[in-house]
Amino acid sequence: METVYIGLAGFGTVGSGLAKILESNSDWIERRLGRQIAIRKVLVRDLNKVRAASPGSEASFTADPAELIDDPDVSIVVELMGGVEAPRRLITAALNAGKHVVTANKHLLAEHGTELFALAAEKGLGLFYEASVAGGIPTIATFREALAGDRISEVVGILNGTANYILSEMTVNGLEFNTALSQAQDLGYAEADPTLDIEGHDTAHKLVVLIRLAFGLDYPLTELPVRGITGVTPQDITYAREFGYRIKLIAEARQVNGRIEAGVFPALVRYTYLLARVGGNYNAIRLTGNAVGPVMLHGQGAGDLPTGSAVLSDIMALIRGPEHPDNTGFRNAPMARAQILPPDQAVCMHYLRATVEDRTGVMASIAQAMADNGVSIAQAVQKGDSENGSVSVVFITHDASAEAMRRVIADIDAMDFTVKSTVHYRIM
Amino acid sequence: METVYIGLAGFGTVGSGLAKILESNSDWIERRLGRQIAIRKVLVRDLNKVRAASPGSEASFTADPAELIDDPDVSIVVELMGGVEAPRRLITAALNAGKHVVTANKHLLAEHGTELFALAAEKGLGLFYEASVAGGIPTIATFREALAGDRISEVVGILNGTANYILSEMTVNGLEFNTALSQAQDLGYAEADPTLDIEGHDTAHKLVVLIRLAFGLDYPLTELPVRGITGVTPQDITYAREFGYRIKLIAEARQVNGRIEAGVFPALVRYTYLLARVGGNYNAIRLTGNAVGPVMLHGQGAGDLPTGSAVLSDIMALIRGPEHPDNTGFRNAPMARAQILPPDQAVCMHYLRATVEDRTGVMASIAQAMADNGVSIAQAVQKGDSENGSVSVVFITHDASAEAMRRVIADIDAMDFTVKSTVHYRIM
Numbered sequence: 001m002e003t004v005y006i007g008l009a010g011f012g013t014v015g016s017g018l019a020k021i022l023e024s025n026s027d028w029i030e031r032r033l034g035r036q037i038a039i040r041k042v043l044v045r046d047l048n049k050v051r052a053a054s055p056g057s058e059a060s061f062t063a064d065p066a067e068l069i070d071d072p073d074v075s076i077v078v079e080l081m082g083g084v085e086a087p088r089r090l091i092t093a094a095l096n097a098g099k100h101v102v103t104a105n106k107h108l109l110a111e112h113g114t115e116l117f118a119l120a121a122e123k124g125l126g127l128f129y130e131a132s133v134a135g136g137i138p139t140i141a142t143f144r145e146a147l148a149g150d151r152i153s154e155v156v157g158i159l160n161g162t163a164n165y166i167l168s169e170m171t172v173n174g175l176e177f178n179t180a181l182s183q184a185q186d187l188g189y190a191e192a193d194p195t196l197d198i199e200g201h202d203t204a205h206k207l208v209v210l211i212r213l214a215f216g217l218d219y220p221l222t223e224l225p226v227r228g229i230t231g232v233t234p235q236d237i238t239y240a241r242e243f244g245y246r247i248k249l250i251a252e253a254r255q256v257n258g259r260i261e262a263g264v265f266p267a268l269v270r271y272t273y274l275l276a277r278v279g280g281n282y283n284a285i286r287l288t289g290n291a292v293g294p295v296m297l298h299g300q301g302a303g304d305l306p307t308g309s310a311v312l313s314d315i316m317a318l319i320r321g322p323e324h325p326d327n328t329g330f331r332n333a334p335m336a337r338a339q340i341l342p343p344d345q346a347v348c349m350h351y352l353r354a355t356v357e358d359r360t361g362v363m364a365s366i367a368q369a370m371a372d373n374g375v376s377i378a379q380a381v382q383k384g385d386s387e388n389g390s391v392s393v394v395f396i397t398h399d400a401s402a403e404a405m406r407r408v409i410a411d412i413d414a415m416d417f418t419v420k421s422t423v424h425y426r427i428m
Numbered sequence: 429m430e431t432v433y434i435g436l437a438g439f440g441t442v443g444s445g446l447a448k449i450l451e452s453n454s455d456w457i458e459r460r461l462g463r464q465i466a467i468r469k470v471l472v473r474d475l476n477k478v479r480a481a482s483p484g485s486e487a488s489f490t491a492d493p494a495e496l497i498d499d500p501d502v503s504i505v506v507e508l509m510g511g512v513e514a515p516r517r518l519i520t521a522a523l524n525a526g527k528h529v530v531t532a533n534k535h536l537l538a539e540h541g542t543e544l545f546a547l548a549a550e551k552g553l554g555l556f557y558e559a560s561v562a563g564g565i566p567t568i569a570t571f572r573e574a575l576a577g578d579r580i581s582e583v584v585g586i587l588n589g590t591a592n593y594i595l596s597e598m599t600v601n602g603l604e605f606n607t608a609l610s611q612a613q614d615l616g617y618a619e620a621d622p623t624l625d626i627e628g629h630d631t632a633h634k635l636v637v638l639i640r641l642a643f644g645l646d647y648p649l650t651e652l653p654v655r656g657i658t659g660v661t662p663q664d665i666t667y668a669r670e671f672g673y674r675i676k677l678i679a680e681a682r683q684v685n686g687r688i689e690a691g692v693f694p695a696l697v698r699y700t701y702l703l704a705r706v707g708g709n710y711n712a713i714r715l716t717g718n719a720v721g722p723v724m725l726h727g728q729g730a731g732d733l734p735t736g737s738a739v740l741s742d743i744m745a746l747i748r749g750p751e752h753p754d755n756t757g758f759r760n761a762p763m764a765r766a767q768i769l770p771p772d773q774a775v776c777m778h779y780l781r782a783t784v785e786d787r788t789g790v791m792a793s794i795a796q797a798m799a800d801n802g803v804s805i806a807q808a809v810q811k812g813d814s815e816n817g818s819v820s821v822v823f824i825t826h827d828a829s830a831e832a833m834r835r836v837i838a839d840i841d842a843m844d845f846t847v848k849s850t851v852h853y854r855i856m
Binding site: 028029031032136138142145146147149216277290291292294295297300303306308310312313315316329330 | 445457460558564569570573574576718719721723724728731757758
């Protein structure tokens, strides 16, 4: 029985998950491939650290990347280190040494994907990344292969389990943001430094990867509008519920007259939508193709085994062939840069919550400000509970541009009865 | 620019859908493949029939299967004829002539898949079938590739859009079965002869295909317990709703101690489950892998363009290579026959509705019959509205075997106060 050896860079959560699956499912993998898969080398920073999991009997640890790259037995390098610069150097070296690469690193692919895919194409090698978006959900394969013939018009995703867990806890159990965050950290769902997750950057990295796959276009990460969830309050979650919505951290990209409208932002999602029902640390992706129509994929977006499963599917795909993979799902040519729709021109429904003094004429003034900016009101509710003489007034608008809403908010915030900055979310 | 030519057998709904997508997305397909795809020959029964769609400028019609098979330009034969014997002969001839095959024919694959996959393996050819289950939802690719390293423990699906549409209309609009069926026929969702759809056989064909993919086992179609939806009444839908359930036509297969428990049946699904929210003519599949955990896929299960999209993805996969595809997702060896769990031993919660005379002691007698058979009651409600002196008594049980429930029902139906046969559904 032939064995395919992999070199594993990083032995944290996902690396140990992969090792566990390789062990528990080895007979299964053999039935599918007619071959065994074994880990040969494991690259770690600290050789003396005690590890809870074992990479298998044929593996040895090393702290030197060159040992992984230069090992003639290793035909596939699996990068699960985290960070950007070290994995970038490692993957570049692996491709230059003629080895296929599997990575879960969305941050690296969002920042340097174009350059790395070009190198892989030049070398005729696989650079596979199923684990980089939505953990175990078969996302990359769906865009690259299963819906290869579909022209995708829209992708909407809940792509960060930590943020979704926090919002779900705030919604279901009425927690404040900071309490929900601490709870997520206690449960291991959030990192000690949760910035990438809660500020939306992790979601943004994944969205850039998805835009490449869905539209065959390069959308620079630095151009992507990103808003996180740190400002979401139980109050807005409650008001949103009263109107029949849930607040979710949404990644969205769509074609609008040849340009791409994309962004990451907390938004109100109608509770009847399947996306609104994605709970806890789950992820979901809804795409719309011109032939297939809408498709939704739902599953665990993180964790050692779900993400390890995605890494393993890439390894198995590379072992099965083809010889010259199209890693992006398109022929190996440089990808055009997206024509970006200026975020100000994005049109949708909006949720506004103004905090104002409890006196006559307030509603009329705000309604007039909206009318002046061409924004039409769908629903308006003054929330009764006056606190220190101030009240919340909540508006749901009809479709309006982000620019018009920016002007409306500036107008409201400049009014003398306004007590606090107006809160604003998009509605899906 | 190189062109890959396909031979198309059948030019009905899906065949015309495929032709439309090939035309509208041709530049997109070219970006992905670096090649064009064109239809060369179209096999039809009636050469004189006027067609609403065009198969493209390079295509000609024929009524002779040999013209498709013998055309040296045709490298992929796409079978979209329907039926069993004619497509079986065509696919066998195509494989023997060294041509890859794409089919949407679940009926054929359920009955003769083992023999056809063996022939394809012998010839080293692709026999791809993404369109055979759940239309445009990437189902086959998910099992065969994206989750190739996962050991699947359970697959649950809503796989027939017609049946789901009928049940949804009965649930949402309170229609009788026959009214909902007529409406589905008027809308083109149901065939003139809807037997395969409403009696559960179409779902059964798909489930046999899924069992092969998920477990690598051959489950003979003739062994599969199948129950359709013709007996579902608005009354049971209403009672199920009152307990927090929806009635859905479910296909289910799972591993139980090394044996396969599988079947097609209408069942009560808790309304909070995503599966309960699959509406209209949509399909969904929920699978559970030992690494990935639960994954749900949701989308349109039928229609010209969604199904055409799936056919196209197979064609594109075959054009991209590999040389020796494993069509079943396992190495090309004969598949073992499943160890089948006797359906009587399947354990789950159950819904029972007894129709009885409205007199004292009835509830006690039925409860005693359950206790005698070791069945424990979770909820019991007597529905007040006495009709001709008879009332409905509805029970939700705790976990019990199908065999115990069969005995309970026989006991109830033998009681002198019982007016009509007791209605029974499983609960997911």
